[in-house]
Amino acid sequence: MGWILRLCQKDAEWIETRVINRRDKDGNTPLHLAAYENNLQAIKLMLESSKINVNIENKTGLTVLDIAALHNNRETERMVKRQYGGKRSVSLVKIKTTSDLLASKLSWRESRRTKKIRFYSWISEERRNALLVVATLIVTATYQTVLQPPGGVSDGGGQNGGTGTSGTKAGSVVMDEVYFIWLWLWNSAGFYFAIEMMIRLLSLGQESVFWYFPLFVPLLLAYSVAGDVIKPNARAYTIAGVGAIVVLIIWGLVVWFWEWVQSKRTKVRGPKSGLVWEGFTRVDQARGFAPNRYGIR
Template identity: 35%
Template sequence: MLKHDPSLACVKGRNGLTPFHFLVVSGNADLVAECLNVSPECIEDVCVNGQNALHLAVMNDRLEVLQVLTGGIQRMSQRNAFNIEIRFLNKEDFSYNTALHLAAYKDDLQAVRLLLKCQLVERNTVNGDGLTFLDILRNLENAGDWDLDLEQVVLKTRCKEAASMPKAKAVSEILKSPFTLKTCQSIIAKRMRSNTSEEVRGALLIVFTLIITATYQTALQPPGGEHPSKDPPSSKNDLRIKQAFLLLLCVFNTMCFYCALFNICRLLPRKPHFNAWFMSVETYLGVCYALAVAENSPDPLSFFAMTCAIVQLYLTYIALLELVGRKIYRTVAGTELEKGFIGL
């Protein structure tokens, strides 16, 4: 069947079970590995009670299959593999139990060890009974089914009890909460990103990249070659004029550079690890720019401080602009609402 059509591994039957699920339940590790090789999308299928292949392997004591599943999901390199791995390892069934919860309920030491070795497994997820993985193990300890080896494994992990974890806000509480400046900034950024098509976003990224390249090159090699202090001035007035022109050039060039840099950050897609990497690169690039400006200036310390001040002023300007926009939006919205009531 797999040689004829690999997608047959994902065909759902009674109770939402697929051929891949039956292979997991029966414990055929070789065919499970073959399915993952020819049809990796089958790993995302769930049955009617919300359980995936990882749940089924734990419930049916299929340790070898569990090893194949965890090893296979961590070796995936297809598109969006990182998010698929997180969803698969931390999938909750209709009772909000993950595979780690089920392994703890069964007191399966080998399965618990295997799952805890996966870096992306959430250790502190709360299930439908309000218990975390550690709470379930503590209940086993009180019942006399505690394993000392398992205790050593748990102590090395970042497991917490449900009582010690901060309670997540309900969606209704989030929607009822008052607007803050941070919330407004996030909403404006999301709306701007969603209203910008992929073609326009790509064109803007190219334009901002060219601006960054031009302004950075200007900071490295300002017009006229070396800075005015190294040129023999004909008079003190000429030196002051040259320094004034250099100061204006530095101010406007710095504004263009950081505006383009921040706008690129806003246009890029929101992905946690990618954003963290880009923000670090962006910070290093900004510091390098400030050092380049200072190096090619008559007074390095003053010009470096001026560059840092421009960045702070720009951030303050953005915050004030969004704050004013928020007040204007509320005023306009209140006026329109008042007109609506008058009309009614």
């Protein structure tokens, strides 16, 4: 356990999960065996691992809590149940077998996730890095536009001591309201799309994007606050913000429709794609003719 809890290599979590939950020929994990022997010290050591599964059933259908109750190990039963969420086998949700899972209908979420992973698996490391650089430049440029909008901002020396009509408060843009709406709409759309691309490229579609939110949520909030400061009035800011969201939704629908059309096309494979599928790149190769490299007839 000291070795497992100190692993720091790349696949440390995978090794910890595999070792601590490994079964013997009877389906017993080390935690099962410790419960059979009422070895409370070993149970406490193994429960220090966050990757341990206390609800695994052995081949006789017993969990660790079942074994503790069967042998009247009250302390083990109380510790496993109250502190680590251990359950009896009768209260567990029956898990489907691999055959059941593979034979079930593919859900929309599973389909989208599979397509996303397949798409990102084709991206090379060089291309991924290049796309990340491009997305970073777009985020920087769009954010800089908010900090330094075209035409500058008001210094607050206008009417009513800088708190009066549109465009006179300190920090608000001096450009016309219509120009601000169009500028904020397209600038925000590019800013949000670039951040969304960066999150996807960082996760590569295989891991949760939750851990990347702390990197970008503060930036999004700061962007919104900066827009609220430089807006000429609340109406223009609302129209531009809603317009940016509508643009992103429309773009997402266009991408979805294009993917749907492409999926329909791939189901009807044409002559050329059929040759490629069989390993040929030209019709001559399919007919058995070698390429004429030397001009020999």
